[in-house]
Amino acid sequence: MSDTLLQATGIEVTYGTTRGLLGKPGGGHKVLHGVDVHIGRGETVGIVGESGSGKTTLGRALLRLVNTSAGAIRFDGADITHLPEPRMRPLRRRMQMIFQDPMASLNPRHTIRRILVEPLLLHRLAADARAAERRVAAILERVTLPAVVLDRNPHELSGGQRQRVGIARAALLEPDFVLADEIVSGLDVSTQAQVLNLLKELSADLGLSMAFISHDLSVIRAVCDRVYVMRHGRVVEEGPCERVFAAPASSYTRMLLDAIPLPEIDPEWLTRRTESEDAA
Amino acid sequence: MTAPLLSISGLNAVSDRDGGAPILRDVSLTVARGEVRGLVGESGAGKSTIAKALLGILPRTVRVTAGTLAFEGRDLLKLPARELRDIMGSEISLIPQDPQTALNPGRRIEAQLTDGLRMKRGLSAREAHGRALSLLEEVHIREPERVLNSYPHELSGGMRQRVLIAAAFALEPKLVVADEPTTALDVTVQKQILRLIRGMQEAHGTGVIFVTHDLGVVAQICDTVTLLYSGKVIEEGRTADVLASPRHIYTRALIAAGPRYDRPDAGLTPVPAAVFEELRREIAAGGGR
Numbered sequence: 116m117s118d119t120l121l122q123a124t125g126i127e128v129t130y131g132t133t134r135g136l137l138g139k140p141g142g143g144h145k146v147l148h149g150v151d152v153h154i155g156r157g158e159t160v161g162i163v164g165e166s167g168s169g170k171t172t173l174g175r176a177l178l179r180l181v182n183t184s185a186g187a188i189r190f191d192g193a194d195i196t197h198l199p200e201p202r203m204r205p206l207r208r209r210m211q212m213i214f215q216d217p218m219a220s221l222n223p224r225h226t227i228r229r230i231l232v233e234p235l236l237l238h239r240l241a242a243d244a245r246a247a248e249r250r251v252a253a254i255l256e257r258v259t260l261p262a263v264v265l266d267r268n269p270h271e272l273s274g275g276q277r278q279r280v281g282i283a284r285a286a287l288l289e290p291d292f293v294l295a296d297e298i299v300s301g302l303d304v305s306t307q308a309q310v311l312n313l314l315k316e317l318s319a320d321l322g323l324s325m326a327f328i329s330h331d332l333s334v335i336r337a338v339c340d341r342v343y344v345m346r347h348g349r350v351v352e353e354g355p356c357e358r359v360f361a362a363p364a365s366s367y368t369r370m371l372l373d374a375i376p377l378p379e380i381d382p383e384w385l386t387r388r389t390e391s392e393d394a395a
Numbered sequence: 396m397t398a399p400l401l402s403i404s405g406l407n408a409v410s411d412r413d414g415g416a417p418i419l420r421d422v423s424l425t426v427a428r429g430e431v432r433g434l435v436g437e438s439g440a441g442k443s444t445i446a447k448a449l450l451g452i453l454p455r456t457v458r459v460t461a462g463t464l465a466f467e468g469r470d471l472l473k474l475p476a477r478e479l480r481d482i483m484g485s486e487i488s489l490i491p492q493d494p495q496t497a498l499n500p501g502r503r504i505e506a507q508l509t510d511g512l513r514m515k516r517g518l519s520a521r522e523a524h525g526r527a528l529s530l531l532e533e534v535h536i537r538e539p540e541r542v543l544n545s546y547p548h549e550l551s552g553g554m555r556q557r558v559l560i561a562a563a564f565a566l567e568p569k570l571v572v573a574d575e576p577t578t579a580l581d582v583t584v585q586k587q588i589l590r591l592i593r594g595m596q597e598a599h600g601t602g603v604i605f606v607t608h609d610l611g612v613v614a615q616i617c618d619t620v621t622l623l624y625s626g627k628v629i630e631e632g633r634t635a636d637v638l639a640s641p642r643h644i645y646t647r648a649l650i651a652a653g654p655r656y657d658r659p660d661a662g663l664t665p666v667p668a669a670v671f672e673e674l675r676r677e678i679a680a681g682g683g684r
Binding site: 165166303304305307308309311312330331332333334335336337356360370371372373374375376377378379380381384385386 | 437438581582583585586589590593608609610611612613614615616634635638639648649650652653654655656657659662663664665666
């Protein structure tokens, strides 16, 4: 992709460099070992890996939510690696995040109205409350939520409805980039399909760039243009989904793919081992 | 044909918390010796309620209003508490969903693995230790002595799940209830655990009720499957038949809704509203008691 919106080069993240629990100086634990990622305008990029692969940390580093110990991050042409927070703030609106667990990311004491209206006022995207309400009404329709949810609190909605609120909140701020971290892993398949389709339509309509983090390769295949496969804090394979899923170059990618049980009878599946599984 | 190991018939249950709302509606199913029966459905389908009823651990707010749970001809719902206690853990055991919370964090693995052997089988400490060692070897744990000496937090999620599988098979039960045993695991670990459960089950001729929301898991490990929606059995049969030629539109819709890495154009079809309407109609017509 020639027109790159977000580019990370040689990213390293080390956790726990401060003092440990018992006052011992901690050496720190490196969770990203020099990762390169680039995301083009309008492109949806998948980041896949198992637990401990560093996929969530990478996403947070891209948004400058964790500090990097090495490497550089460029957003829309500008180096934001060490941008101080006051100068990051105007960019925050342009880089939004949709979280895994909307129950934890939506304030339980606020109504959906307040959750959606406040960010618009905060970022001065609406002149007054009435203008903000009009925009909220429009986005609700877009994510197929009935207007009655506005007066409800998050716990009164279903999981799929809550996740649609999360998507609406991110989309309202007209971001350039959205990070979606495991946003459908808590949902039933029938709801999952709706949420993923909605996200695909919205990102196409708004021309969003998106980093879509998931442990589920089938979900990645359904929504992403390109994919990064991560393991132990490194990218082990990168490429267009079409190529990576049809002809994976890395044995680890092959193992991940083969580990996915498909809903059709395959008498050999349980006993079949890949070369890296034997090595593991 | 001999009588099945487990025969659930006409099971109805209601939730007292929800003003008597039905949560199981006339559920019937069987498990033969050595058969793996999948219980599959989305959240609220009632699959976990059935598992809990079998183990006698239904929450107090759930009341069974009709039906029988015949295990080797004895109705588990009518047995005195004492006899039920003898059966649980010994003839019917559980592989739980979450390996993080199912083990007591304050006791070593050895103590947790040998309790049943000593109390229910009367083994000496030494005999129980030997049996625990061979059980851990059977679930492919490489350093069984070290693991016996460990506390749960010293083991990975996959290791803990292996320990729990060893514990479930320790007393040679006739029926194992596996309640979403791989949902919390990475996909590569899931495959190893599925292989292990199938291997143990085949080696010991155990009947298994395998609760899952994943039709892919059903396809790879279950001989037969019961699909539930809102407490009602929607479809039932040999796994190969149900997946290849589903009779109910809901089954077809569920298969089409799941994304597939090998067929990017096929999955992700949302379940049409008409399917849910049909389900509501059927439930209203056949409803629970």
